[in-house]
Amino acid sequence: MTILGDLLSTIFERRYLAAALDKPDSRSMEELITALVGATGEITGLSAANHILKRYQAMDDAEKLSFFRHLASDMNIDPDKVRNTLDAYEKNPSKQSYRAFMTAVEPDRQELIRRLNQTPGATEILVRMRADLLALGKDDPTLQALDQDFRHLFVSWFNRGFLVLRPISWESPAHILEKIIAYESVHEIASWEDLRHRLVPDDRRCFAFFHPTMPDEPLIFVEVALTGDIPGSIQDLLTDEREIIAADAAKTAVFYSISNCQAGLAGISFGNSLIKQVASDLAAELPGLRSFVTLSPIPGLTKWLDAENIAFEGVDTKQLRVLAAYYLMSAKRSDGQPLDPVARFHLGNGAMIHAVHAVADTSPKGRAQSAGVMVNYLYDLPKVAQNHERFATTQEVAASGEIRNLNAVAKKQDLQRPEPEQESA
Incomplete structure (x- = not known):
């Protein structure tokens, strides 16, 4: 009965997930991004990620550029917070002060990319997303900084x-x-x-x-x-x-x-x-x-x-x-x-x-x-x-x-x- 119960549970979970992913969502792209980064539930996070990736794939170049600029500017690090947490770590090195510093130096867009990648089939879409970023943002220093976040994550995901x-x-x-x-x-x-x-x-x-x-x-x-x-x-x-x-x-x-x-x-x-x-x-x-x-x-x-x-x-x-x-x-x-x-x-x-x-x-x-x-x-x-x-x-x-x-x-x-x-x- 345990095996049968696990099997039925898996089937119901997949059906529930599929229904959640297919459910229309009227929120803006910015609202979906905020929801994904702050999501604590697995299904709500996957649903937001799925909608973001689907909408991205339907964008033209101008819309993609606007999307990238949102990530580059609104999801960037806070320099003051970085300085303050570094000062705190220098004065009192500890697990807590180091964690606070590491959190400050990692922009929210890195966590966004990680969470997007939890969606089935997302890795290939994210690779194509970076290709778009390289093509559209090659002359924009702020977008080049965003590319470093993609590259940082891809080096780990695609290691030997x-x-x-x-x-x-x-x-x-x-x-x-x-x-x-x-x-x-x-x-x-x-x-x-x-x-x-x-x-x-x-x-x-x-x-x-x-x-x-x-x-x-x-x-x-x-x-x-x-x-x-x-x-x-x-x-x-x-x-x-x-x-x-x-x-x-x-x-x-x-x-x-x-x-x-x-x-x-x-x-x-x-x-x-x-x-x-x-x-x-x-x-x-x-x-x-x-x-x-x-x-x-x-x-x-x-x-x-x-x-x-x-x-x-x-x-x-x-x-x-x-x-x-x-x-x-x-x-x-x-x-x-x-x-x-x-x-x-x-x-x-x-x-x-x-x-x-x-x-x-x-x-x-x-x-x-x-x-x-x-x-x-x-x-x-x-x-x-x-x-x-x-x-x-x-x-x-x-x-x-x-x-x-x-x-x-x-x-x-x-x-x-x-x-x-x-x-x-």
């Missing part, structure tokens, strides 16, 4: 412990495959047949991270080619006319495309964990693998060359490789980090710059962003942690002897930004 690694194959559900085609951001997948060539052969793999609350939405995925040697051309790697090899005959795993799928998770890093997990899994599956490398674009190369007034049109392939090596090793931001975003990512993961290749990406995009040059980043698994530590602490760029030699050649050519011309008096 919650992520599930799943292989993507030709047998994966069609709605997942459609999203792989849509989200591919490095090398366009032109058709279903093109996707088939990347998934079906024995020397091809694809893996994606998913979150339990978003089982039908990949967060990030990586495409892998199993090869004999380290490749130097994306067109050779992806051509339909290549010779397919058996997976257990491969010596190299090539990560040739990594695509983030959710704009609302910008700044939440998954790639580091993804590459290392996939490399570990492949090493266990295929003990014959000796090298784990990328074949990566250099998206900032031509922009940097233009900014430096360095002519690169018509130069030979050796000089292109010299320019690319210098850019990757020596072109820095003001904080000492490499200019190139892909370089920052892989070097920060503990990879090393292994080789650069001219005429490696002849697509219009490849020519436009990097004059057709591509780079291999090598993940030497026993040295990844050491490389990461050196890069993080001293910004030392790990690179092969070949890359260091090319960089030295560039320095002899004095590839520096020219001094601006002085205006005549």
Whole structure:
């Protein structure tokens, strides 16, 4: 009878909850927000959250912007309260004074986002909400502060412990495959047949991270080619006319495309964990693998060359490789980090710059962003942690002897930004 009673209780609770969520609510959005943050009952809170999310999804951009500005201004911290509680904690450190300070420094909108997330299916909506915020509020400092609250919560909700690694194959559900085609951001997948060539052969793999609350939405995925040697051309790697090899005959795993799928998770890093997990899994599956490398674009190369007034049109392939090596090793931001975003990512993961290749990406995009040059980043698994530590602490760029030699050649050519011309008096 206890089991039957529990079952009947669950059924009645779900029916009551469904009825409460579907019940119309005439309160304004601001009133619903206040009610949700102050709710003490589970059903009343879920009902308010459900109405807020439904109304948000029906808003146009102007209404969304108004919603975000309400959260940014009316649900912000109280600076005076923060100062007073901090003073109280400094004078008398205790559990109570610390709790008061922590309550003061957390804006009410963080609790609002948490409570919204208690609604079934809310996580995916909140991710899309942050994507809207990033698009609509990129030039508004107050909205950028609101984004920090989203990011703070998402870092916890989407940490590695919650992520599930799943292989993507030709047998994966069609709605997942459609999203792989849509989200591919490095090398366009032109058709279903093109996707088939990347998934079906024995020397091809694809893996994606998913979150339990978003089982039908990949967060990030990586495409892998199993090869004999380290490749130097994306067109050779992806051509339909290549010779397919058996997976257990491969010596190299090539990560040739990594695509983030959710704009609302910008700044939440998954790639580091993804590459290392996939490399570990492949090493266990295929003990014959000796090298784990990328074949990566250099998206900032031509922009940097233009900014430096360095002519690169018509130069030979050796000089292109010299320019690319210098850019990757020596072109820095003001904080000492490499200019190139892909370089920052892989070097920060503990990879090393292994080789650069001219005429490696002849697509219009490849020519436009990097004059057709591509780079291999090598993940030497026993040295990844050491490389990461050196890069993080001293910004030392790990690179092969070949890359260091090319960089030295560039320095002899004095590839520096020219001094601006002085205006005549």
